[in-house]
Amino acid sequence: MSYTAAENTVASSTWAATNLFYVLLVPVLLLWYTYWRSSRRRLYELAEKLPGPEGLPLLGNALEFTGGSHEIFKRIVERGNEFDEQSAVKIWIGPRLLLFLYDPRDVELILSSNVHIDKAEEYRFFKPWLGEGLLISTGQKWRSHRKLIAPTFHLNVLKSFIDLFNANSRTVVNKLKKEAGTFDCHDYMSECTVEILLETAMGVSKSTQDQSGFEYAMAVMKMCDILHLRHTKIWLRPDLLFNFTQYAKLQNKLLNVIHGLTKKVIKRKKEEFKNGKQSSAAAYTEENGVNKDDVTTKVTSVEGLSFGQSAGLKDDLDVDEDVGQKKRLAFLELLLESAQGGVVISDEEIKEQVDTIMFEGHDTTAAGSSFFLSLMGIHQDIQDKVVEELDQIFGDSDRPATFQDTLEMKYLERCLMETLRMFPPVPIIAREIKQEVTLPSNGKKVPAGTTVIIATYKLHRRSDVYPNPEIFDPDNFLPERSANRHYYAFVPFSAGPRSCVGRKYAMLKLKILLSTILRNFRVYSDIKESDFKLQADIILKRAEGFQVRLAPRKRTTTAC
Numbered sequence: 001m002s003y004t005a006a007e008n009t010v011a012s013s014t015w016a017a018t019n020l021f022y023v024l025l026v027p028v029l030l031l032w033y034t035y036w037r038s039s040r041r042r043l044y045e046l047a048e049k050l051p052g053p054e055g056l057p058l059l060g061n062a063l064e065f066t067g068g069s070h071e072i073f074k075r076i077v078e079r080g081n082e083f084d085e086q087s088a089v090k091i092w093i094g095p096r097l098l099l100f101l102y103d104p105r106d107v108e109l110i111l112s113s114n115v116h117i118d119k120a121e122e123y124r125f126f127k128p129w130l131g132e133g134l135l136i137s138t139g140q141k142w143r144s145h146r147k148l149i150a151p152t153f154h155l156n157v158l159k160s161f162i163d164l165f166n167a168n169s170r171t172v173v174n175k176l177k178k179e180a181g182t183f184d185c186h187d188y189m190s191e192c193t194v195e196i197l198l199e200t201a202m203g204v205s206k207s208t209q210d211q212s213g214f215e216y217a218m219a220v221m222k223m224c225d226i227l228h229l230r231h232t233k234i235w236l237r238p239d240l241l242f243n244f245t246q247y248a249k250l251q252n253k254l255l256n257v258i259h260g261l262t263k264k265v266i267k268r269k270k271e272e273f274k275n276g277k278q279s280s281a282a283a284y285t286e287e288n289g290v291n292k293d294d295v296t297t298k299v300t301s302v303e304g305l306s307f308g309q310s311a312g313l314k315d316d317l318d319v320d321e322d323v324g325q326k327k328r329l330a331f332l333e334l335l336l337e338s339a340q341g342g343v344v345i346s347d348e349e350i351k352e353q354v355d356t357i358m359f360e361g362h363d364t365t366a367a368g369s370s371f372f373l374s375l376m377g378i379h380q381d382i383q384d385k386v387v388e389e390l391d392q393i394f395g396d397s398d399r400p401a402t403f404q405d406t407l408e409m410k411y412l413e414r415c416l417m418e419t420l421r422m423f424p425p426v427p428i429i430a431r432e433i434k435q436e437v438t439l440p441s442n443g444k445k446v447p448a449g450t451t452v453i454i455a456t457y458k459l460h461r462r463s464d465v466y467p468n469p470e471i472f473d474p475d476n477f478l479p480e481r482s483a484n485r486h487y488y489a490f491v492p493f494s495a496g497p498r499s500c501v502g503r504k505y506a507m508l509k510l511k512i513l514l515s516t517i518l519r520n521f522r523v524y525s526d527i528k529e530s531d532f533k534l535q536a537d538i539i540l541k542r543a544e545g546f547q548v549r550l551a552p553r554k555r556t557t558t559a560c
Protein backbone atom coordinates (compact mmCIF):
# COMPACT_ATOMS: atom_id res chain seq x y z
CA MET A 1 0.00 0.00 0.00
CA SER A 2 1.46 3.39 -0.96
CA TYR A 3 1.18 6.66 1.00
CA THR A 4 -0.88 9.48 -0.45
CA ALA A 5 0.72 12.97 -0.58
CA ALA A 6 -1.30 14.07 2.48
CA GLU A 7 -0.23 10.98 4.46
CA ASN A 8 3.39 11.61 3.51
CA THR A 9 3.17 15.19 4.73
CA VAL A 10 1.67 14.07 8.09
CA ALA A 11 4.32 11.35 8.52
CA SER A 12 7.22 13.68 7.81
CA SER A 13 5.92 16.44 10.10
CA THR A 14 5.37 13.87 12.91
CA TRP A 15 8.94 12.69 12.41
CA ALA A 16 10.23 16.29 12.51
CA ALA A 17 8.25 17.01 15.69
CA THR A 18 9.62 13.86 17.35
CA ASN A 19 13.16 14.88 16.40
CA LEU A 20 12.60 18.39 17.73
CA PHE A 21 11.27 16.96 21.00
CA TYR A 22 14.44 14.90 21.51
CA VAL A 23 16.72 17.76 20.42
CA LEU A 24 15.04 20.01 23.02
CA LEU A 25 14.76 17.33 25.72
CA VAL A 26 18.52 16.91 26.15
CA PRO A 27 19.30 20.61 26.83
CA VAL A 28 16.19 20.92 29.03
CA LEU A 29 17.32 17.94 31.12
CA LEU A 30 20.85 19.35 31.29
CA LEU A 31 19.53 22.73 32.35
CA TRP A 32 17.26 21.18 34.97
CA TYR A 33 20.12 19.05 36.32
CA THR A 34 22.46 22.09 36.50
CA TYR A 35 19.77 24.08 38.33
CA TRP A 36 19.04 21.15 40.68
CA ARG A 37 22.76 20.69 41.50
CA SER A 38 23.34 24.40 42.05
CA SER A 39 20.25 24.69 44.28
CA ARG A 40 21.81 21.92 46.38
CA ARG A 41 25.33 23.37 46.35
CA ARG A 42 25.21 24.28 50.04
CA LEU A 43 23.95 20.79 50.91
CA TYR A 44 26.87 19.14 49.08
CA GLU A 45 29.42 21.61 50.52
CA LEU A 46 28.35 20.99 54.11
CA ALA A 47 27.80 17.25 53.62
CA GLU A 48 31.41 17.00 52.46
CA LYS A 49 32.54 18.05 55.96
CA LEU A 50 30.40 15.45 57.75
CA PRO A 51 32.00 12.06 58.49
CA GLY A 52 30.56 8.88 57.01
CA PRO A 53 31.35 5.75 54.99
CA GLU A 54 32.27 6.09 51.31
CA GLY A 55 29.40 5.47 48.90
CA LEU A 56 29.02 4.65 45.22
CA PRO A 57 28.27 7.30 42.57
CA LEU A 58 24.49 7.86 42.21
CA LEU A 59 23.57 5.01 44.60
CA GLY A 60 25.47 6.35 47.60
CA ASN A 61 25.31 3.81 50.46
CA ALA A 62 22.06 2.20 49.29
CA LEU A 63 23.73 -1.20 48.86
CA GLU A 64 24.36 -1.38 52.62
CA PHE A 65 20.63 -2.07 52.86
CA THR A 66 20.58 -5.37 50.97
CA GLY A 67 19.66 -8.70 52.57
CA GLY A 68 17.16 -9.55 55.27
CA SER A 69 16.02 -7.33 58.15
CA HIS A 70 18.38 -8.94 60.65
CA GLU A 71 21.44 -8.68 58.37
CA ILE A 72 20.67 -5.02 57.67
CA PHE A 73 20.31 -4.22 61.37
CA LYS A 74 23.56 -6.04 62.20
CA ARG A 75 25.44 -4.32 59.38
CA ILE A 76 24.18 -0.85 60.34
CA VAL A 77 25.16 -1.38 63.99
CA GLU A 78 28.62 -2.67 62.99
CA ARG A 79 29.16 0.17 60.51
CA GLY A 80 28.02 2.61 63.19
CA ASN A 81 30.61 1.19 65.60
CA GLU A 82 33.35 2.09 63.11
CA PHE A 83 32.39 5.73 63.69
CA ASP A 84 32.24 5.61 67.49
CA GLU A 85 34.70 8.48 67.72
CA GLN A 86 32.33 10.71 65.75
CA SER A 87 29.14 12.18 67.17
CA ALA A 88 27.28 12.11 63.85
CA VAL A 89 27.52 9.93 60.74
CA LYS A 90 26.20 10.69 57.27
CA ILE A 91 25.13 8.33 54.54
CA TRP A 92 23.66 8.89 51.07
CA ILE A 93 20.69 6.96 49.76
CA GLY A 94 20.77 8.05 46.13
CA PRO A 95 20.38 11.86 46.27
CA ARG A 96 19.09 11.84 49.89
CA LEU A 97 21.44 12.90 52.68
CA LEU A 98 20.81 11.08 55.96
CA LEU A 99 22.60 12.07 59.18
CA PHE A 100 22.58 9.74 62.19
CA LEU A 101 22.76 11.53 65.56
CA TYR A 102 23.51 9.84 68.89
CA ASP A 103 25.03 12.53 71.08
CA PRO A 104 22.47 13.65 73.73
CA ARG A 105 23.32 17.32 73.05
CA ASP A 106 22.48 16.97 69.35
CA VAL A 107 19.40 14.91 70.18
CA GLU A 108 18.21 17.71 72.46
CA LEU A 109 18.75 20.29 69.72
CA ILE A 110 16.38 18.44 67.38
CA LEU A 111 13.80 16.93 69.73
CA SER A 112 13.30 19.96 71.97
CA SER A 113 12.78 22.25 68.98
CA ASN A 114 9.45 23.68 67.92
CA VAL A 115 10.93 24.24 64.45
CA HIS A 116 12.29 20.80 63.50
CA ILE A 117 8.98 19.03 63.92
CA ASP A 118 8.50 17.85 60.33
CA LYS A 119 8.70 14.13 59.84
CA ALA A 120 11.11 12.74 57.25
CA GLU A 121 10.04 11.99 53.70
CA GLU A 122 10.14 8.26 54.50
CA TYR A 123 7.01 8.61 56.67
CA ARG A 124 4.97 9.15 53.47
CA PHE A 125 4.88 5.36 53.03
CA PHE A 126 2.52 5.35 56.03
CA LYS A 127 0.07 7.68 54.26
CA PRO A 128 -2.23 5.08 52.65
CA TRP A 129 -2.60 3.60 56.13
CA LEU A 130 -2.49 6.49 58.60
CA GLY A 131 -3.41 9.40 56.32
CA GLU A 132 -2.64 12.67 58.07
CA GLY A 133 -2.79 11.17 61.57
CA LEU A 134 -0.81 12.58 64.48
CA LEU A 135 2.32 10.57 63.72
CA ILE A 136 2.93 12.07 60.28
CA SER A 137 0.95 15.29 60.04
CA THR A 138 2.70 18.62 60.50
CA GLY A 139 2.08 22.36 60.83
CA GLN A 140 -1.23 23.73 62.06
CA LYS A 141 -3.08 20.46 61.53
CA TRP A 142 -0.67 18.56 63.78
CA ARG A 143 -0.69 21.34 66.38
CA SER A 144 -4.48 21.53 66.69
CA HIS A 145 -4.97 17.76 66.70
CA ARG A 146 -2.18 17.25 69.24
CA LYS A 147 -3.88 19.81 71.49
CA LEU A 148 -7.13 17.93 71.11
CA ILE A 149 -5.73 14.43 71.63
CA ALA A 150 -3.04 14.88 74.35
CA PRO A 151 -5.58 15.49 77.18
CA THR A 152 -7.29 12.18 76.35
CA PHE A 153 -4.13 10.47 77.64
CA HIS A 154 -4.13 12.51 80.83
CA LEU A 155 -3.49 10.60 84.07
CA ASN A 156 -7.05 11.25 85.17
CA VAL A 157 -8.39 9.44 82.11
CA LEU A 158 -5.80 6.66 82.42
CA LYS A 159 -6.83 5.92 85.98
CA SER A 160 -10.31 5.08 84.77
CA PHE A 161 -8.68 2.38 82.57
CA ILE A 162 -7.01 0.54 85.45
CA ASP A 163 -9.75 -2.03 85.92
CA LEU A 164 -9.80 -2.77 82.21
CA PHE A 165 -6.00 -3.14 82.23
CA ASN A 166 -6.44 -5.64 85.08
CA ALA A 167 -9.29 -7.55 83.46
CA ASN A 168 -7.43 -7.91 80.15
CA SER A 169 -4.20 -8.91 81.92
CA ARG A 170 -6.16 -11.67 83.69
CA THR A 171 -7.53 -12.84 80.34
CA VAL A 172 -4.06 -13.12 78.86
CA VAL A 173 -2.87 -15.05 81.95
CA ASN A 174 -5.68 -17.55 81.43
CA LYS A 175 -4.75 -17.91 77.77
CA LEU A 176 -1.06 -18.39 78.64
CA LYS A 177 -1.94 -21.27 80.98
CA LYS A 178 -2.51 -23.41 77.90
CA GLU A 179 1.10 -23.00 76.75
CA ALA A 180 3.39 -25.94 77.50
CA GLY A 181 7.03 -25.66 76.35
CA THR A 182 8.69 -22.87 74.40
CA PHE A 183 6.47 -20.42 72.49
CA ASP A 184 6.51 -16.90 71.01
CA CYS A 185 4.98 -14.58 73.62
CA HIS A 186 4.70 -11.70 71.11
CA ASP A 187 1.48 -13.11 69.59
CA TYR A 188 -0.20 -12.99 73.01
CA MET A 189 1.13 -9.53 73.82
CA SER A 190 0.03 -8.23 70.44
CA GLU A 191 -3.52 -9.55 70.62
CA CYS A 192 -3.99 -8.44 74.21
CA THR A 193 -2.67 -4.94 73.39
CA VAL A 194 -5.16 -4.51 70.54
CA GLU A 195 -8.02 -5.63 72.79
CA ILE A 196 -6.98 -3.26 75.58
CA LEU A 197 -6.78 -0.36 73.13
CA LEU A 198 -10.23 -1.16 71.78
CA GLU A 199 -11.72 -1.19 75.26
CA THR A 200 -9.88 1.83 76.65
CA ALA A 201 -8.90 4.49 74.10
CA MET A 202 -11.68 3.46 71.69
CA GLY A 203 -14.21 2.67 74.42
CA VAL A 204 -15.58 -0.40 72.61
CA SER A 205 -16.88 -2.92 75.14
CA LYS A 206 -15.63 -6.51 75.10
CA SER A 207 -19.11 -7.83 74.37
CA THR A 208 -19.15 -6.06 71.01
CA GLN A 209 -15.63 -7.12 70.00
CA ASP A 210 -15.03 -10.20 67.86
CA GLN A 211 -12.06 -12.13 66.47
CA SER A 212 -10.92 -9.14 64.40
CA GLY A 213 -8.38 -8.07 67.09
CA PHE A 214 -5.99 -10.91 66.28
CA GLU A 215 -6.53 -10.58 62.54
CA TYR A 216 -5.82 -6.84 62.86
CA ALA A 217 -2.61 -7.42 64.85
CA MET A 218 -1.31 -9.85 62.21
CA ALA A 219 -2.19 -7.45 59.38
CA VAL A 220 -0.33 -4.63 61.15
CA MET A 221 2.76 -6.78 61.46
CA LYS A 222 2.73 -7.63 57.74
CA MET A 223 2.11 -3.96 56.84
CA CYS A 224 5.18 -3.00 58.87
CA ASP A 225 7.22 -5.54 56.89
CA ILE A 226 6.14 -3.90 53.62
CA LEU A 227 6.87 -0.38 54.91
CA HIS A 228 10.23 -1.53 56.11
CA LEU A 229 11.05 -2.97 52.69
CA ARG A 230 10.13 0.38 51.11
CA HIS A 231 12.47 2.16 53.52
CA THR A 232 15.42 -0.06 52.77
CA LYS A 233 15.02 -1.12 49.11
CA ILE A 234 15.65 1.88 46.90
CA TRP A 235 13.68 0.45 43.95
CA LEU A 236 10.51 0.08 46.03
CA ARG A 237 10.52 3.75 47.04
CA PRO A 238 8.85 5.38 43.99
CA ASP A 239 5.07 4.72 44.03
CA LEU A 240 5.23 4.22 40.28
CA LEU A 241 7.43 1.12 40.64
CA PHE A 242 5.98 -0.08 43.94
CA ASN A 243 2.42 -0.13 42.54
CA PHE A 244 3.48 -2.75 39.98
CA THR A 245 4.81 -5.16 42.60
CA GLN A 246 3.05 -7.96 44.46
CA TYR A 247 3.70 -5.95 47.67
CA ALA A 248 1.26 -3.26 46.52
CA LYS A 249 -1.45 -5.90 46.07
CA LEU A 250 -0.72 -7.37 49.50
CA GLN A 251 -0.72 -3.87 51.01
CA ASN A 252 -4.23 -3.25 49.63
CA LYS A 253 -5.47 -6.50 51.13
CA LEU A 254 -3.92 -5.72 54.52
CA LEU A 255 -5.32 -2.19 54.50
CA ASN A 256 -8.78 -3.66 53.92
CA VAL A 257 -8.41 -5.67 57.14
CA ILE A 258 -6.92 -2.76 59.10
CA HIS A 259 -9.33 -0.07 57.90
CA GLY A 260 -12.18 -2.57 58.19
CA LEU A 261 -11.61 -2.74 61.93
CA THR A 262 -11.20 1.01 62.43
CA LYS A 263 -14.35 1.78 60.42
CA LYS A 264 -16.29 -0.82 62.43
CA VAL A 265 -15.02 0.64 65.72
CA ILE A 266 -16.01 4.19 64.75
CA LYS A 267 -19.43 3.06 63.50
CA ARG A 268 -20.20 1.19 66.73
CA LYS A 269 -18.99 4.00 68.88
CA LYS A 270 -21.05 6.54 66.94
CA GLU A 271 -24.16 4.40 67.44
CA GLU A 272 -23.44 4.06 71.15
CA PHE A 273 -22.76 7.77 71.32
CA LYS A 274 -26.12 8.50 69.67
CA ASN A 275 -27.91 6.22 72.11
CA GLY A 276 -26.18 7.94 75.03
CA LYS A 277 -24.30 4.79 76.13
CA GLN A 278 -21.20 5.40 78.26
CA SER A 279 -17.71 4.06 77.53
CA SER A 280 -16.44 0.71 78.85
CA ALA A 281 -14.09 2.52 81.22
CA ALA A 282 -16.82 4.73 82.62
CA ALA A 283 -19.22 1.79 82.91
CA TYR A 284 -16.58 -0.35 84.59
CA THR A 285 -15.69 2.44 87.00
CA GLU A 286 -19.34 2.92 87.91
CA GLU A 287 -20.13 -0.79 88.24
CA ASN A 288 -17.06 -1.52 90.30
CA GLY A 289 -17.27 1.56 92.46
CA VAL A 290 -13.80 2.92 91.77
CA ASN A 291 -13.12 5.81 94.15
CA LYS A 292 -13.66 9.03 92.24
CA ASP A 293 -11.31 10.90 94.57
CA ASP A 294 -8.56 8.66 93.29
CA VAL A 295 -8.86 10.45 89.97
CA THR A 296 -7.33 13.74 91.06
CA THR A 297 -3.84 12.84 92.23
CA LYS A 298 -0.88 15.11 91.42
CA VAL A 299 1.64 14.28 88.68
CA THR A 300 3.73 11.40 89.92
CA SER A 301 7.38 10.91 89.15
CA VAL A 302 8.82 7.51 89.97
CA GLU A 303 12.48 7.06 90.93
CA GLY A 304 13.56 10.26 89.23
CA LEU A 305 11.68 9.34 86.08
CA SER A 306 8.36 10.64 85.05
CA PHE A 307 6.44 7.88 83.27
CA GLY A 308 9.05 6.80 80.76
CA GLN A 309 11.23 9.88 80.45
CA SER A 310 13.81 11.71 82.56
CA ALA A 311 12.13 13.68 85.35
CA GLY A 312 13.72 16.91 84.11
CA LEU A 313 11.86 16.66 80.81
CA LYS A 314 8.34 18.02 80.59
CA ASP A 315 5.83 17.83 77.79
CA ASP A 316 2.14 18.49 77.26
CA LEU A 317 1.32 15.25 79.12
CA ASP A 318 2.86 16.70 82.29
CA VAL A 319 0.33 19.44 82.90
CA ASP A 320 -0.82 19.81 86.50
CA GLU A 321 -3.70 17.60 87.48
CA ASP A 322 -5.80 20.52 88.64
CA VAL A 323 -9.11 19.67 87.04
CA GLY A 324 -10.68 18.22 90.17
CA GLN A 325 -13.80 16.26 89.35
CA LYS A 326 -14.08 17.74 85.87
CA LYS A 327 -14.96 15.02 83.43
CA ARG A 328 -12.23 14.08 81.00
CA LEU A 329 -13.13 12.00 77.96
CA ALA A 330 -11.29 9.03 76.50
CA PHE A 331 -9.77 9.38 73.04
CA LEU A 332 -12.53 8.34 70.63
CA GLU A 333 -15.33 9.79 72.76
CA LEU A 334 -13.64 13.16 72.75
CA LEU A 335 -13.05 13.06 68.98
CA LEU A 336 -16.69 12.16 68.34
CA GLU A 337 -17.87 14.87 70.67
CA SER A 338 -15.56 17.41 68.99
CA ALA A 339 -16.84 16.29 65.58
CA GLN A 340 -20.43 17.20 66.44
CA GLY A 341 -20.11 20.62 64.86
CA GLY A 342 -17.82 19.26 62.10
CA VAL A 343 -15.48 22.21 62.64
CA VAL A 344 -12.77 20.84 64.95
CA ILE A 345 -12.32 17.46 63.28
CA SER A 346 -13.93 15.74 60.30
CA ASP A 347 -15.03 12.08 60.00
CA GLU A 348 -12.05 11.29 57.73
CA GLU A 349 -9.66 12.89 60.22
CA ILE A 350 -11.16 10.84 63.06
CA LYS A 351 -10.50 7.68 61.03
CA GLU A 352 -6.87 8.73 60.47
CA GLN A 353 -6.35 9.41 64.18
CA VAL A 354 -7.96 6.10 65.18
CA ASP A 355 -5.67 4.24 62.73
CA THR A 356 -2.67 6.13 64.15
CA ILE A 357 -3.45 5.37 67.79
CA MET A 358 -4.24 1.73 67.00
CA PHE A 359 -0.87 1.34 65.26
CA GLU A 360 1.30 3.41 67.59
CA GLY A 361 -0.39 2.11 70.70
CA HIS A 362 -0.25 -1.52 69.73
CA ASP A 363 2.95 -2.65 68.06
CA THR A 364 5.24 -0.60 70.32
CA THR A 365 3.84 -1.95 73.61
CA ALA A 366 3.63 -5.49 72.23
CA ALA A 367 7.37 -5.33 71.42
CA GLY A 368 8.25 -3.65 74.75
CA SER A 369 6.41 -6.27 76.82
CA SER A 370 7.84 -9.16 74.77
CA PHE A 371 11.41 -7.89 75.25
CA PHE A 372 10.70 -7.48 78.97
CA LEU A 373 9.48 -11.09 79.33
CA SER A 374 12.45 -12.39 77.33
CA LEU A 375 14.88 -10.49 79.60
CA MET A 376 13.15 -11.70 82.77
CA GLY A 377 13.48 -15.24 81.39
CA ILE A 378 17.22 -14.77 80.92
CA HIS A 379 17.97 -12.97 84.21
CA GLN A 380 16.43 -15.23 86.85
CA ASP A 381 18.07 -13.30 89.70
CA ILE A 382 16.50 -10.06 88.50
CA GLN A 383 13.14 -11.78 88.07
CA ASP A 384 13.43 -12.96 91.70
CA LYS A 385 13.82 -9.35 92.83
CA VAL A 386 10.78 -8.22 90.82
CA VAL A 387 8.71 -11.03 92.34
CA GLU A 388 9.97 -10.18 95.82
CA GLU A 389 8.75 -6.61 95.30
CA LEU A 390 5.38 -7.86 94.03
CA ASP A 391 5.08 -10.16 97.05
CA GLN A 392 5.69 -7.17 99.31
CA ILE A 393 2.96 -5.20 97.57
CA PHE A 394 0.36 -7.93 97.21
CA GLY A 395 1.33 -10.47 99.90
CA ASP A 396 -0.73 -13.62 99.42
CA SER A 397 -3.61 -11.74 97.91
CA ASP A 398 -4.67 -12.27 94.31
CA ARG A 399 -6.40 -8.90 94.16
CA PRO A 400 -6.10 -6.69 91.07
CA ALA A 401 -3.49 -3.92 91.02
CA THR A 402 -4.44 -0.37 91.94
CA PHE A 403 -2.84 2.85 90.73
CA GLN A 404 -1.06 3.15 94.09
CA ASP A 405 0.38 -0.38 93.61
CA THR A 406 1.87 0.67 90.27
CA LEU A 407 3.70 3.51 92.04
CA GLU A 408 5.22 1.00 94.41
CA MET A 409 6.49 -1.24 91.59
CA LYS A 410 9.80 0.64 91.62
CA TYR A 411 12.10 -2.24 90.79
CA LEU A 412 9.77 -3.49 88.06
CA GLU A 413 9.76 0.06 86.68
CA ARG A 414 13.57 0.07 86.60
CA CYS A 415 13.51 -3.25 84.73
CA LEU A 416 11.05 -1.79 82.25
CA MET A 417 13.23 1.30 81.73
CA GLU A 418 16.28 -0.87 81.24
CA THR A 419 14.37 -2.96 78.69
CA LEU A 420 13.41 0.20 76.79
CA ARG A 421 17.03 1.39 77.00
CA MET A 422 18.52 -1.75 75.52
CA PHE A 423 15.69 -2.55 73.12
CA PRO A 424 13.80 0.67 72.32
CA PRO A 425 10.70 -0.43 70.37
CA VAL A 426 11.15 2.63 68.14
CA PRO A 427 14.88 2.31 67.34
CA ILE A 428 15.11 5.46 65.18
CA ILE A 429 13.23 8.75 64.85
CA ALA A 430 13.59 10.70 61.59
CA ARG A 431 13.05 14.42 60.97
CA GLU A 432 13.39 16.59 57.87
CA ILE A 433 15.59 19.61 58.60
CA LYS A 434 14.18 22.71 56.90
CA GLN A 435 16.71 25.16 58.39
CA GLU A 436 20.48 24.82 58.67
CA VAL A 437 21.60 23.90 62.20
CA THR A 438 24.95 23.65 64.00
CA LEU A 439 25.56 20.52 66.05
CA PRO A 440 26.53 21.30 69.67
CA SER A 441 28.63 18.10 69.84
CA ASN A 442 31.16 19.03 67.12
CA GLY A 443 30.23 22.46 65.76
CA LYS A 444 29.53 21.02 62.30
CA LYS A 445 26.74 22.51 60.21
CA VAL A 446 23.85 20.37 59.03
CA PRO A 447 22.34 21.68 55.78
CA ALA A 448 18.63 22.27 55.23
CA GLY A 449 17.18 19.31 53.33
CA THR A 450 18.99 16.71 55.45
CA THR A 451 17.06 13.84 56.96
CA VAL A 452 18.24 13.71 60.54
CA ILE A 453 17.93 10.32 62.23
CA ILE A 454 17.97 10.10 66.02
CA ALA A 455 19.58 6.69 66.51
CA THR A 456 17.92 5.81 69.83
CA TYR A 457 19.31 2.28 69.83
CA LYS A 458 22.89 3.60 69.60
CA LEU A 459 22.27 6.59 71.89
CA HIS A 460 21.03 4.22 74.62
CA ARG A 461 24.19 2.13 74.34
CA ARG A 462 26.79 4.88 74.80
CA SER A 463 29.51 3.65 77.13
CA ASP A 464 30.20 7.18 78.39
CA VAL A 465 26.60 7.40 79.61
CA TYR A 466 25.82 3.83 80.65
CA PRO A 467 28.69 1.81 82.14
CA ASN A 468 28.66 -1.67 80.49
CA PRO A 469 25.94 -0.68 78.05
CA GLU A 470 25.56 -4.21 76.65
CA ILE A 471 24.67 -5.62 80.10
CA PHE A 472 21.05 -5.67 81.32
CA ASP A 473 21.30 -3.72 84.57
CA PRO A 474 18.08 -2.20 86.01
CA ASP A 475 20.24 -0.26 88.49
CA ASN A 476 21.12 2.05 85.61
CA PHE A 477 17.84 3.71 86.60
CA LEU A 478 18.53 4.12 90.30
CA PRO A 479 17.80 7.76 91.20
CA GLU A 480 21.44 8.43 92.05
CA ARG A 481 22.61 7.06 88.69
CA SER A 482 19.95 8.91 86.68
CA ALA A 483 20.43 12.21 88.52
CA ASN A 484 23.42 13.52 86.58
CA ARG A 485 22.59 11.92 83.26
CA HIS A 486 21.79 14.15 80.28
CA TYR A 487 17.99 14.24 79.98
CA TYR A 488 18.15 13.37 76.29
CA ALA A 489 20.34 10.28 76.83
CA PHE A 490 17.17 8.23 77.37
CA VAL A 491 14.37 8.88 74.88
CA PRO A 492 12.44 5.65 74.19
CA PHE A 493 9.26 7.73 73.83
CA SER A 494 11.04 10.55 71.96
CA ALA A 495 10.81 13.88 73.84
CA GLY A 496 9.81 17.49 73.38
CA PRO A 497 6.77 18.79 71.51
CA ARG A 498 6.44 15.62 69.38
CA SER A 499 6.96 13.16 72.22
CA CYS A 500 4.86 10.02 72.38
CA VAL A 501 1.34 10.96 73.34
CA GLY A 502 0.74 7.45 74.78
CA ARG A 503 3.80 7.45 77.07
CA LYS A 504 1.90 7.40 80.38
CA TYR A 505 -0.74 5.07 79.00
CA ALA A 506 1.99 2.64 77.92
CA MET A 507 3.86 2.72 81.24
CA LEU A 508 0.74 2.20 83.33
CA LYS A 509 -0.59 -0.57 81.14
CA LEU A 510 2.77 -2.35 80.93
CA LYS A 511 3.18 -2.31 84.71
CA ILE A 512 -0.24 -3.88 85.27
CA LEU A 513 0.10 -6.41 82.44
CA LEU A 514 3.65 -7.51 83.29
CA SER A 515 3.14 -7.62 87.05
CA THR A 516 0.03 -9.77 86.53
CA ILE A 517 2.00 -12.19 84.35
CA LEU A 518 4.90 -12.39 86.83
CA ARG A 519 2.52 -12.91 89.78
CA ASN A 520 1.22 -15.97 87.96
CA PHE A 521 4.20 -17.44 86.12
CA ARG A 522 7.96 -17.84 86.33
CA VAL A 523 9.42 -17.02 82.93
CA TYR A 524 12.39 -18.82 81.35
CA SER A 525 14.37 -18.16 78.21
CA ASP A 526 17.06 -20.34 76.62
CA ILE A 527 18.41 -17.57 74.38
CA LYS A 528 20.71 -14.90 75.84
CA GLU A 529 20.22 -11.27 74.76
CA SER A 530 23.62 -11.27 73.03
CA ASP A 531 22.16 -13.97 70.73
CA PHE A 532 18.97 -12.07 69.92
CA LYS A 533 18.59 -11.64 66.16
CA LEU A 534 17.35 -8.07 66.10
CA GLN A 535 15.32 -6.98 63.14
CA ALA A 536 15.62 -3.57 61.50
CA ASP A 537 11.89 -3.08 61.29
CA ILE A 538 9.73 0.02 61.88
CA ILE A 539 9.39 -1.42 65.36
CA LEU A 540 12.38 -3.26 66.83
CA LYS A 541 11.72 -7.01 67.09
CA ARG A 542 13.47 -10.36 67.33
CA ALA A 543 13.69 -12.09 63.96
CA GLU A 544 13.48 -15.51 65.65
CA GLY A 545 10.40 -14.51 67.67
CA PHE A 546 10.22 -13.90 71.40
CA GLN A 547 10.74 -17.46 72.59
CA VAL A 548 10.04 -18.07 76.29
CA ARG A 549 8.79 -20.87 78.58
CA LEU A 550 6.44 -20.46 81.53
CA ALA A 551 5.94 -22.35 84.77
CA PRO A 552 3.01 -21.61 87.09
CA ARG A 553 3.96 -20.01 90.39
CA LYS A 554 3.08 -22.11 93.46
CA ARG A 555 0.92 -19.57 95.25
CA THR A 556 -1.05 -18.79 92.13
CA THR A 557 -4.80 -19.02 92.21
CA THR A 558 -7.09 -18.81 89.20
CA ALA A 559 -7.28 -15.05 89.05
CA CYS A 560 -5.23 -12.25 90.46
Ligand code: HEM
Binding pocket: 134, 135, 136, 146, 201, 356, 357, 360, 361, 362, 364, 365, 368, 424, 425, 426, 428, 429, 430, 491, 492, 493, 494, 497, 498, 499, 500, 501, 502, 503, 505, 506
Ligand atom coordinates in the same frame (compact mmCIF):
# COMPACT_ATOMS: atom_id res chain seq x y z
C1 HEM B 1 6.36 1.16 74.84
C2 HEM B 1 5.45 1.80 74.14
C3 HEM B 1 5.69 2.97 73.24
C4 HEM B 1 6.86 3.48 72.75
C5 HEM B 1 8.27 2.96 73.00
C6 HEM B 1 6.53 4.62 71.92
C7 HEM B 1 7.45 5.43 71.30
C8 HEM B 1 7.13 6.51 70.51
C9 HEM B 1 8.09 7.35 69.83
C10 HEM B 1 9.60 7.15 69.86
C11 HEM B 1 7.41 8.30 69.16
C12 HEM B 1 7.99 9.37 68.24
C13 HEM B 1 7.99 8.81 66.84
C14 HEM B 1 8.54 9.73 65.82
O1 HEM B 1 8.72 10.93 66.07
O2 HEM B 1 8.79 9.23 64.73
C15 HEM B 1 6.00 8.09 69.41
C16 HEM B 1 5.00 8.88 68.90
C17 HEM B 1 3.67 8.63 69.10
N1 HEM B 1 3.13 7.66 69.90
FE1 HEM B 1 4.13 6.29 70.98
N2 HEM B 1 5.18 4.78 71.91
C18 HEM B 1 4.62 3.81 72.72
C19 HEM B 1 3.28 3.64 73.01
C20 HEM B 1 2.27 4.42 72.52
C21 HEM B 1 0.88 4.29 72.88
C22 HEM B 1 0.36 3.26 73.88
C23 HEM B 1 0.19 5.21 72.16
C24 HEM B 1 -1.28 5.50 72.15
C25 HEM B 1 -2.17 4.83 72.80
C26 HEM B 1 1.15 5.94 71.36
C27 HEM B 1 0.84 6.97 70.49
C28 HEM B 1 1.76 7.75 69.83
C29 HEM B 1 1.41 8.86 68.94
C30 HEM B 1 0.00 9.29 68.57
C31 HEM B 1 2.61 9.41 68.49
C32 HEM B 1 2.78 10.61 67.57
C33 HEM B 1 2.86 11.86 68.43
C34 HEM B 1 3.08 13.14 67.66
O3 HEM B 1 3.79 13.14 66.65
O4 HEM B 1 2.56 14.16 68.10
N3 HEM B 1 2.40 5.43 71.61
N4 HEM B 1 5.86 6.99 70.24
